[in-house]
Amino acid sequence: MGDKIRTLSQAVAEFIPDGAHIALGGFTMQRHPMALVRELVRQRRRGLVVYGHSPGIDLDLLIGAGAVRRIEIAYVGDEMFVSPGRNFRRALEEGTIEFEDYSNFGATLRLVAGAMGLPFIPTRTMLGSDMVERWAFSAAERSADAKAAKQKLAWMDCPFTGERVVLLPAANPDVAVIHAQMVGEQGTVRLLGQTFADEFMAAAARRVIVTAEQVVAEDFIRRNPEQNCIPFFRVDAIVPVPFGAHPTACHGAYDYDPQHYALYAEAARQGGEAFAAYLDEWVFGPEDPWSYLERIGGTQKLCELKADPALGYSPEVHRR
Amino acid sequence: MTTYTTAELMVTRAAKEIGDGEVVFVGTGLPMIAAMLAKRTHAPHSVIVFEAGTVDSALLHLPASVGDSRCVYGASTCGGLFDVFALLLQRGFIDVGFLGGAQVDRYGNLNSTVIGDYLQPQVRLPGSGGAGDIACLSKRTVVIMRHERRRFVERVDYRTSPGWVDGPGGRERAGLGRGGPAAVITNMAVLQFDEVSRQMVLASHHPGVSLEDIRANTGFPLETAGATETEPPLAAEIQLLHEAIDPEGLFLRG
Numbered sequence A: 001m002g003d004k005i006r007t008l009s010q011a012v013a014e015f016i017p018d019g020a021h022i023a024l025g026g027f028t029m030q031r032h033p034m035a036l037v038r039e040l041v042r043q044r045r046r047g048l049v050v051y052g053h054s055p056g057i058d059l060d061l062l063i064g065a066g067a068v069r070r071i072e073i074a075y076v077g078d079e080m081f082v083s084p085g086r087n088f089r090r091a092l093e094e095g096t097i098e099f100e101d102y103s104n105f106g107a108t109l110r111l112v113a114g115a116m117g118l119p120f121i122p123t124r125t126m127l128g129s130d131m132v133e134r135w136a137f138s139a140a141e142r143s144a145d146a147k148a149a150k151q152k153l154a155w156m157d158c159p160f161t162g163e164r165v166v167l168l169p170a171a172n173p174d175v176a177v178i179h180a181q182m183v184g185e186q187g188t189v190r191l192l193g194q195t196f197a198d199e200f201m202a203a204a205a206r207r208v209i210v211t212a213e214q215v216v217a218e219d220f221i222r223r224n225p226e227q228n229c230i231p232f233f234r235v236d237a238i239v240p241v242p243f244g245a246h247p248t249a250c251h252g253a254y255d256y257d258p259q260h261y262a263l264y265a266e267a268a269r270q271g272g273e274a275f276a277a278y279l280d281e282w283v284f285g286p287e288d289p290w291s292y293l294e295r296i297g298g299t300q301k302l303c304e305l306k307a308d309p310a311l312g313y314s315p316e317v318h319r320r
Numbered sequence B: 001m002t003t004y005t006t007a008e009l010m011v012t013r014a015a016k017e018i019g020d021g022e023v024v025f026v027g028t029g030l031p032m033i034a035a036m037l038a039k040r041t042h043a044p045h046s047v048i049v050f051e052a053g054t055v056d057s058a059l060l061h062l063p064a065s066v067g068d069s070r071c072v073y074g075a076s077t078c079g080g081l082f083d084v085f086a087l088l089l090q091r092g093f094i095d096v097g098f099l100g101g102a103q104v105d106r107y108g109n110l111n112s113t114v115i116g117d118y119l120q121p122q123v124r125l126p127g128s129g130g131a132g133d134i135a136c137l138s139k140r141t142v143v144i145m146r147h148e149r150r151r152f153v154e155r156v157d158y159r160t161s162p163g164w165v166d167g168p169g170g171r172e173r174a175g176l177g178r179g180g181p182a183a184v185i186t187n188m189a190v191l192q193f194d195e196v197s198r199q200m201v202l203a204s205h206h207p208g209v210s211l212e213d214i215r216a217n218t219g220f221p222l223e224t225a226g227a228t229e230t231e232p233p234l235a236a237e238i239q240l241l242h243e244a245i246d247p248e249g250l251f252l253r254g
Helices: A008-015 A034-042 A057-064 A086-094 A104-114 A138-143 A196-205 A256-271 A273-285 A289-295 A299-303 B006-015 B030-040 B081-091 B131-137 B168-172 B211-216 B235-245
Strands: A022-026 A048-051 A070-073 A098-101 A120-123 A154-159 A164-169 A173-183 A207-216 A236-238 B021-027 B048-049 B096-099 B115-118 B122-123 B140-144 B181-185 B187-192 B200-205
Touching: A008 A207, A008 B081, A022 A196, A034 A057, A034 A173, A034 A207, A034 A273, A034 A289, A048 A057, A048 A104, A057 A070, A057 A086, A057 A256, A057 B030, A070 A104, A070 B168, A086 A120, A086 A256, A086 B122, A098 B081, A104 B081, A104 B131, A104 B211, A154 B081, A164 A207, A173 A196, A173 B181, A273 A289, B006 B235, B021 B081, B021 B140, B030 B048, B030 B096, B030 B140, B030 B235, B081 B131, B096 B131, B187 B211, B200 B211, B211 B235
Parallel strands: A022 A048, A022 A173, A048 A070, A070 A098, A173 A207, A207 A236, B021 B048, B021 B096, B096 B140, B140 B181
Antiparallel strands: A120 A164, A154 A164, B115 B122, B181 B187, B187 B200
16 A cells, blocks of 8 residues: 555644644545544544635534634535535524635635645626625635735736636645545546536645545556546545545445434534534534544445445435 | 415425526525426426536435535535526626525515624524625526515615615615616515516415405505515426425424
8 A cells, every 4th residue: 555545643744733624525425535534523623714615514513613713615515415514504694604605616626726836716696696796704804814815805907808707716735635535546536427526625625635436556546547536646635535425425335324414413413512412412522533434324424325326326325 | 275384385486486497596495396296297498506516416315415425426526605696606607696684674685694883792693695796797686585574574684695786776786787686486476576666566465365465464564556466386286296396304304
């Protein structure tokens, strides 16, 4: 095995200090690096700044555990399961975290600019929206944070055509964490299904952690390089963690877990002691990733969630 | 006589907004069901696009999110947000986009961000997601939402998704080169926009809903002259919804 292999505990300790600016892969209820998110909570990280487009339970869990200082995102929710995340909602209603709203395209373009090594990127989106007019994260707070963009956005008339465009500042997180179905032992990443903005998150970030269902021989993953999306040398740490996206789905491997979502949603709705009890049971309680999988229902549950290879998901999952 | 729920009436009516061969940008829930119904009825050549990265999915099973693996099956292409937002939506290839919101005003501006003050909210909502992008960059949009006085307001608390902005010429002044809302489909009525004033007008009321009910649930003046009754769903449409599109009752639960 390569020298990039880490445990969850090692990867978090080595690459994600308090106050880090991070991006987490996935979208709503698909392929979030949940095992690493739980490890961030176990190591009691504080002051994280999180960039994203449409996160879900990953960000909501971090906010509920008190790990987050600021979010720069477009949407928080898991659509039919948890919309919006109640910890997210409570934090913004009570003013306990800083935030800035972009659209999904805008949030993605900030990562695209960061990925291309550009300081900003023009777009036609968000014109006429309060996302252009209303800024949440104040100029004073921005100037106090060396890693923050100096302002939320700007706009100008195109020097060539005169058309109005919005200018979005690049996002370059310190660390991107991507959950992949497969990674080569030197770090080459293969994502199955929708890629969301994961490849841009990885390209924009200074460091990249990949948690993976399977770590395979590098020469195996290189037999079909056109299917790979992150080159090996951009990956700093590889964490093998089967079912590491649970309770979110991992295309081609397993589906989302509606029963776990339901109990999360109830704990997050109640907050306080109920959410603390959730963390005790599901984050602090399990001694390792294997005992977490036992707790969610063990072999029978995992087989229920296991994807039908003809579909990429499990038609057996009970969604009501 | 066909029996149907209000939600079923809404999706069958919404499906009619999709023309055959059009490229349709839809989100989770009723818009997804409307687009799936259109594809199985009058618009078999329409193309369904999901913001998380898939184009023309086969949709054997109803997705619970646009990021669901169920969006991938049978798709023409499968990529990410950039592929759909930049290369299709911003490039100008989306004919109709579907939107929802917690509040709408007479010009079809939508709020899905916050109720109350932006910085000190009474209720914080999920945020734009792709809605603001769809509103800005589609050739036209269709809104599906509940018809209540607290939702049909004089002024939205936050303009997440621009409609006709502040009336005639509003989109042009904002720098938007195309688009704008074409219809609002609610649990009570179908509303359209006057081509001159850009204000919402009543196009049809659903069977059993009176003009008084609609006015009482609309927080701004509404022109109702010329309104007809909404066509009820056909039995074959209801059968498709129950048996093929949402047999689990995920979004059309009784």
